[in-house]
Amino acid sequence: MYITVKDVLEMERFKQVELIAGSKGLERMVENVYFMEVPDIDAYIDANGLLLTTLYPIADDETQINSLIPRLAKQKLAGIAIKPGRYIEAIPESMIKQADEFSLPLMKLPDDANLSNLTNQILSELLGSRTSVLEFRDRLHQKLLNLLLEGADLSEFVYSIANIIEAPVIILDNSLTCIVTSIDQNENNIDFNYADHSTDSSLFKMNFTVQVNDVTYEKGDLFIQPIFAGDNKFGYLLVLLNKGKGATENLIVAVEQASFLVAFLFQTEKALLQKERNYLYSFIRDIFNNHYTSQTEVIEKAKVFKWAFYFPTVILSIKSNITDSAKKLSIYYRMLDSGLIERILSEILDTPIDNCQVVYYNDSLVCFISIVFEQRLKQKLKRASDLIISNFKELCHIGISISETIYNMKQLKEAYENSLLVFDIYKRKLAGKSFVYFYEDMGLFRLFHYVQDKDVLEALVTEKLGKVITYDKQKNGNLLETLKYYIKNNYNLQKTADDMYIHYNTLRYRINKLKELGIEGEDGLEMTQVAVAFQLYLYLKSQKNI
Secondary structure, three states: OOEEHHHHHOOHHHOOOEEEEOHHHOOOEEOEEEEOOOOOHHHOOOOOEEEEEOOHHHOOOHHHHHHHHHHHHHOOOOEEEEOOOOOOOOOOHHHHHHHHHOOOOEEEOOOOOOHHHHHHHHHHHHHHHHHHHHHHHHHHHHHHHHHHHOOOOHHHHHHHHHHHHOOOEEEEEOOOOEEEEOOOOOOOOEEEEEOOOOOOOOHHHOOEEEEEOOEEEOHHHEEEEEEEEOOEEEEEEEEEOOOOOOOOHHHHHHHHHHHHHHHHHHHHHHHHHHHHHHHHHHHHHHHHOOOOOOHHHHHHHHHHHOOOOOOOEEEEEEEEOOOOHHHHHHHHHHHHHHOHHHHHHHHHHOOOHHHEEEEEEOOEEEEEEEOOOOOOHHHHHHHHHHHHHHHOOOOOOEEEEEOOOEOOHHHHHHHHHHHHHHHHHHHHHHOOOOEEEEHHHOOOHHHHOOOOOHHHHHHHHHHHHHHHHHHHHHHOOOHHHHHHHHHHOOOOHHHHHHHHOOOHHHHHHHHHHHHHOOOOOOOHHHHHHHHHHHHHHHHHHHHOOO
């Protein structure tokens, strides 16, 4: 609870005090009382003070009188009460006009007003208010501390806080996802609408609303308290205020007290989560190192981590382009903590979220997805991967490689290694942009990558395609593109022309030009070598990131 100028005017000893200007500032907070004993009083007062004066120090100085109200407004004074009669006949019109301009309450004290008595009543009320707040703080602290000692979880804390302040409470994590709320979500619909939302957003910098059924809470209808422990921010504690009413001092005290203990709970939970992640890491490592012989044992042990692991399964390997090891690890854990990867995969693949498990392993994030069915699986995995990249684009470029479908435990290690091969092939691309690739689309790239001497590969491309490459560069031609479609359509001229949207005679001209450059379409064995050389050309091009 705090005292406003309006509250002061309602006190017993202020019954005869007249408000003559600045009525728009009646809600200004009063935290202290000052007397004016020197002309430069603004140097000796603080914000939210109430100034009582007879204007004695400046009564004969018109310049000082005309500048007093602006100086007090600049100091964010709560208000000024003037007793005319002895030193000035009446409160100057200039001061009244200025008080209205600055919304600074200006009060006229009666002739018999005793400044000491007025001050004592205000100070007594302030003392009582502060004592009340301190007592409330102590009671609240003890109550919340007892909850903590009794082992209450975050949900119990939130319900207790909501009961104490008599207002709904919501806890958001750093990704602005609702962790827990005192609002019964079985009986109420809650929606959060954020403008310019990203994983690196601050709630204070965003425009957002909270919708509870038919009631919309704008930013001004919310009290927002960051949840900090040292330099670590865990999220936000939100209180839904009554429409048109601000936060009371008791509410502010309660929320500040609660945020410290909520931060402690977050820290405790984070420590437990890290321990669980270490166990999960060891479990995954043992699987990849073939320490388990029983598939049933692996599936049962996965349940300890609330992981519904079964086959068929697909592995997504996710890597960042960040070179700083500490920064990269921090980003990986932010991605893990957000829970977004599992939620995106669950929603798009239409599978329970427990079927998805993400773990930090070997300098990347590895995601296991137990799939319910395989209809349009590849398209859904691509869409989910693109959405993951989009959600974390503000943090870094991300490369995602997707394994083949895995049908038993013996295939897990090989599938994981295959996903790493994709990164080895395309790692240069990750420096400049994000990507999504499927292992099954690598084709001959998988073989080319194991050839150590790249000069041998370059020589084969030059031997089979060198003249065509040179021709395209010199003539700005498109024979290589024509060759790609020609091979793709199994050397069928009409299908190739249709696929390229060109006239049949145009295609015949290009095929004849390819023959002149050594590409013999009638020789099946030769064309097989040309097709391999073309794949090799694409592979080397990807390695050069051109």
